[in-house]
Amino acid sequence: MKTIVKKFGGTSVGDVSRIKAVARLIDTYLSTHPGERVVAVASAMSGETDRLIALARSCVAKPSARELDALVTTGEQVSVALLAMALSELGRPAKSFLAPQIAIHTDAQYANAQIMQIETERLQSELASGVIPVVAGFQGIDQQGNLTTLGRGGSDTTAVAVAAALKADACYIYTDVEGVFSADPRIVRGAHKLAAISHEEMLELAGLGAKVLHPRSVDFAMRYDVPLVVLSTFKPGPGTWIIREEELMEKPFVSGITYRLDEAKVTVSRLPQVLVALPRLFEALSEGQIFVDMITQTGVVSGRTSVSFTVPDEVSERALAIVQKLAPDVGAEGATLDRDIAKVSVVGAGMRSHTGVAARMFSVLSAEGIEVGMISTSEIKISVLVARKYCEVAVRALHDAFIGDGLEGSVSLSVER
Amino acid sequence: MKTIVKKFGGTSVGDVSRIKAVARLIDTYLSTHPGERVVAVASAMSGETDRLIALARSCVAKPSARELDALVTTGEQVSVALLAMALSELGRPAKSFLAPQIAIHTDAQYANAQIMQIETERLQSELASGVIPVVAGFQGIDQQGNLTTLGRGGSDTTAVAVAAALKADACYIYTDVEGVFSADPRIVRGAHKLAAISHEEMLELAGLGAKVLHPRSVDFAMRYDVPLVVLSTFKPGPGTWIIREEELMEKPFVSGITYRLDEAKVTVSRLPQVLVALPRLFEALSEGQIFVDMITQTGVVSGRTSVSFTVPDEVSERALAIVQKLAPDVGAEGATLDRDIAKVSVVGAGMRSHTGVAARMFSVLSAEGIEVGMISTSEIKISVLVARKYCEVAVRALHDAFIGDGLEGSVSLSVER
Numbered sequence: 001m002k003t004i005v006k007k008f009g010g011t012s013v014g015d016v017s018r019i020k021a022v023a024r025l026i027d028t029y030l031s032t033h034p035g036e037r038v039v040a041v042a043s044a045m046s047g048e049t050d051r052l053i054a055l056a057r058s059c060v061a062k063p064s065a066r067e068l069d070a071l072v073t074t075g076e077q078v079s080v081a082l083l084a085m086a087l088s089e090l091g092r093p094a095k096s097f098l099a100p101q102i103a104i105h106t107d108a109q110y111a112n113a114q115i116m117q118i119e120t121e122r123l124q125s126e127l128a129s130g131v132i133p134v135v136a137g138f139q140g141i142d143q144q145g146n147l148t149t150l151g152r153g154g155s156d157t158t159a160v161a162v163a164a165a166l167k168a169d170a171c172y173i174y175t176d177v178e179g180v181f182s183a184d185p186r187i188v189r190g191a192h193k194l195a196a197i198s199h200e201e202m203l204e205l206a207g208l209g210a211k212v213l214h215p216r217s218v219d220f221a222m223r224y225d226v227p228l229v230v231l232s233t234f235k236p237g238p239g240t241w242i243i244r245e246e247e248l249m250e251k252p253f254v255s256g257i258t259y260r261l262d263e264a265k266v267t268v269s270r271l272p273q274v275l276v277a278l279p280r281l282f283e284a285l286s287e288g289q290i291f292v293d294m295i296t297q298t299g300v301v302s303g304r305t306s307v308s309f310t311v312p313d314e315v316s317e318r319a320l321a322i323v324q325k326l327a328p329d330v331g332a333e334g335a336t337l338d339r340d341i342a343k344v345s346v347v348g349a350g351m352r353s354h355t356g357v358a359a360r361m362f363s364v365l366s367a368e369g370i371e372v373g374m375i376s377t378s379e380i381k382i383s384v385l386v387a388r389k390y391c392e393v394a395v396r397a398l399h400d401a402f403i404g405d406g407l408e409g410s411v412s413l414s415v416e417r
Numbered sequence: 418m419k420t421i422v423k424k425f426g427g428t429s430v431g432d433v434s435r436i437k438a439v440a441r442l443i444d445t446y447l448s449t450h451p452g453e454r455v456v457a458v459a460s461a462m463s464g465e466t467d468r469l470i471a472l473a474r475s476c477v478a479k480p481s482a483r484e485l486d487a488l489v490t491t492g493e494q495v496s497v498a499l500l501a502m503a504l505s506e507l508g509r510p511a512k513s514f515l516a517p518q519i520a521i522h523t524d525a526q527y528a529n530a531q532i533m534q535i536e537t538e539r540l541q542s543e544l545a546s547g548v549i550p551v552v553a554g555f556q557g558i559d560q561q562g563n564l565t566t567l568g569r570g571g572s573d574t575t576a577v578a579v580a581a582a583l584k585a586d587a588c589y590i591y592t593d594v595e596g597v598f599s600a601d602p603r604i605v606r607g608a609h610k611l612a613a614i615s616h617e618e619m620l621e622l623a624g625l626g627a628k629v630l631h632p633r634s635v636d637f638a639m640r641y642d643v644p645l646v647v648l649s650t651f652k653p654g655p656g657t658w659i660i661r662e663e664e665l666m667e668k669p670f671v672s673g674i675t676y677r678l679d680e681a682k683v684t685v686s687r688l689p690q691v692l693v694a695l696p697r698l699f700e701a702l703s704e705g706q707i708f709v710d711m712i713t714q715t716g717v718v719s720g721r722t723s724v725s726f727t728v729p730d731e732v733s734e735r736a737l738a739i740v741q742k743l744a745p746d747v748g749a750e751g752a753t754l755d756r757d758i759a760k761v762s763v764v765g766a767g768m769r770s771h772t773g774v775a776a777r778m779f780s781v782l783s784a785e786g787i788e789v790g791m792i793s794t795s796e797i798k799i800s801v802l803v804a805r806k807y808c809e810v811a812v813r814a815l816h817d818a819f820i821g822d823g824l825e826g827s828v829s830l831s832v833e834r
Contacts, residue, residue: 016472019476020476052495055433056498056502058433059433059436060502060503061506062506064501064505066501066512067498067501067505067512071494071498074494077490077491078469080487081473081484081487081488082488084483084484085485085488086477089477089479095483095484096484100517100518101517122562145539146518
């Protein structure tokens with residue numbers, strides 16, 4: 001008998017009528033898939049977590065991390081109880097389960113806990129007796145039984161972890177989009193939904209700005225080999241499967257073109273002794289809790305080297321201040337900030353076996369007269385910085401060149417699920 | 418070292434500013450009582466439980482009992498997390514604890530669970546390390562770890578049960594009144610706050626309409642010998658101590674005069690065979706889940722007996738219908754309902770050793786021209802039914818006769834706490 005985990009995010013359970021719609025969706029699924037059992041995972045109703053955090057901040061200036069987690073976990077508790085009620089009313093026996101009840105063990109890092117282990121005894125016995133377990137996402141308990149939360153993307157991670165623990169056949173992530181697209185459909189008219197991509201591609205896409213799935217949950221799914229599918233709660237459709245690369249029948253050269261606008265570039269100019277300077281610069285940024293993404297250094301000119309790196313835009317002023325303060329010590333001429341950038345990326349598992357993607361990418365951009373700033377590469381992606389005003393043109397040109405108006409069928413699943 | 422449990426009801430934690438006021442109250446108490454440790458117990462913010470129940474009912478017509486309990490326990494979870502935050506901000510280390518965390522074991526009767534056992538290990542270790550445990554009232558877990566709620570008066574019961582388990586020195590119940598009064602101050606000008614009464618008296622008072630404490634928590638306090646004190650969150654004062662009768666220095670003849678207007682009287686007329694009829698009538702009422710309070714039968718007239726009983730007003734029509742349906746079978750002439758009644762009671766532990774209270778009560782009422790309907794007595798109270806319009810007059814006359822404008826000092830504690 002197949003077991004399927006189905007996860008519903010905040011907008012999917014955004015109000016009582018949507019919770020009832022989710023219950024009907026599960027009911028219909030079970031009616032049309034007689035050999036399957038479902039475990040539901042739900043987030044808090046959208047806006048609820050923010051409301052609770054605001055309540056805490058209206059009470060005290062700096063809420064204790066332990067109590068903030070105890071407070072915000074009520075958000076999921078409300079939605080899973082309501083969803084279980086709604087399922088029961090449709091004649092589908094259901095029970096809500098909170099982190100302490102099943103139990104979802106995490107480390108003790110409040111607000112950003114890592115799942116260590118999920119016990120399956122209770123879930124298995126409920127499933128065996130025909131009950132739909134409705135599991136609260138985002139929450140866990142540490143060794144002392146304190147409530148913890150998993151941080152951003154937490155409910156996706158809960159769903160994947162529950163699926164891994166139960167050795168479920170698949171984990172369905174219901175969102176407000178129909179799946180993963182070859183590019184942002186608001187920018188590229190020819191962008192199409194992908195039928196399937198590999199975990200690695202999804203990780204690159206997630207990290208590069210496709211907001212469908214949090215990288216943590218994809219990483220978890222890859223490590224525990226959980227087949228994921230991303231699909232819409234509101235519009236029926238097959239969604240996008242995220243599966244092992246080996247299972248992809250045909251590896252497309254390039255699966256998608258992504259972009260992000262939330263980074264800024266800092267440049268430290270003309271360092272005399274780059275080997276001494278670099279560690280000092282990046283240690284200082286690390287101490288400042290600043291996450292650095294791309295890093296490049298320009299060729300040596302008159303014995304001096306310039307270094308550029310990108311950071312999240314919201315900390316870019318702070319990053320600049322840190323390196324400006326260090327500049328005299330390391331002999332740099334100064335530091336500058338450029339917030340007017342976009343990062344455009346080409347992602348595809350097929351790159352592993354095809355060469356020349358970078359060359360073609362540069363030639364496409366060059367033909368559009370778009371200058372490329374920094375470059376970074378991994379096995380399955382190439383990212384470049386361009387001036388922000390050229391972002392849309394670059395994405396469109398790259399989509400036309402690498403993907404075109406290809407039909408969805410160009411990417412197909414090797415296995416019928 | 419003394420341990421004190423302090424319980425704060427829904428109005429006491431009604432909003433963020435009140436939660437902060439409660440934190441300051443505890444802070445001040447600890448500053449002025451250096452040898453003591455405090456465990457706080459809190460209800461949901463007032464209105465929150467009702468809001469959650471309404472949310473459930475907006476989702477489904479008949480919410481499952483298990484899920485309704487899972488839903489409403491979030492109310493206490495929010496208030497204890499906020500109270501723990503507020504205490505921490507005042508420099509008083511505090512941690513919230515939910516039922517599964519400490520653990521508060523109950524039976525599996527959702528919405529009306531009974532506390533079976535409370536484990537104290539975690540609470541004791543937190544207290545030993547200088548932490549103020551802030552315990553969620555009203556909630557428990559059954560043997561399977563399902564969340565349960567304790568029903569009406571639940572948070573008071575949690576507080577008393579925690580105090581009993583910890584063998585605490587006292588349990589302070591903070592409410593929006595200053596204590597227990599000798600009569601309703603809105604009716605009797607001379608009514609005064611009692612310094613102390615026995616558990617038994619409080620049980621009678623609670624059962625008779627004084628809404629200060631739920632009888633369940635008083636019963637619990639009596640059985641486990643927990644000294645209780647009822648006092649105001651908003652107005653400093655010593656409150657009313659509820660202690661063992663033996664500890665009362667002086668047992669007043671009569672402690673208080675109470676009344677309730679929420680009962681109605683049903684009379685079944687002229688039963689020919691009362692021994693056969695009575696069991697059938699009261700079995701039928703019991704099957705109808707109707708709680709009967711007072712019962713009397715009139716003397717035999719022409720071989721026939723009439724029986725009257727009181728029931729909660731909101732089920733009185735249903736009770737009437739039940740006995741009317743049975744009337745032909747048991748040979749009764751008919752049944753009538755009188756909703757225009759009041760139950761007035763005189764309560765006092767001193768009655769045990771004083772005779773003549775009933776006689777004096779009847780003579781006082783007679784002097785006012787008030788006819789007495791049904792009568793019921795216990796060791797420490799006498800209740801009579803009067804026409805509703807005479808309720809206030811009866812309460813005032815009885816207060817004048819038995820208690821007068823006595824100063825609070827007339828009742829004093831045998832031990833300094």
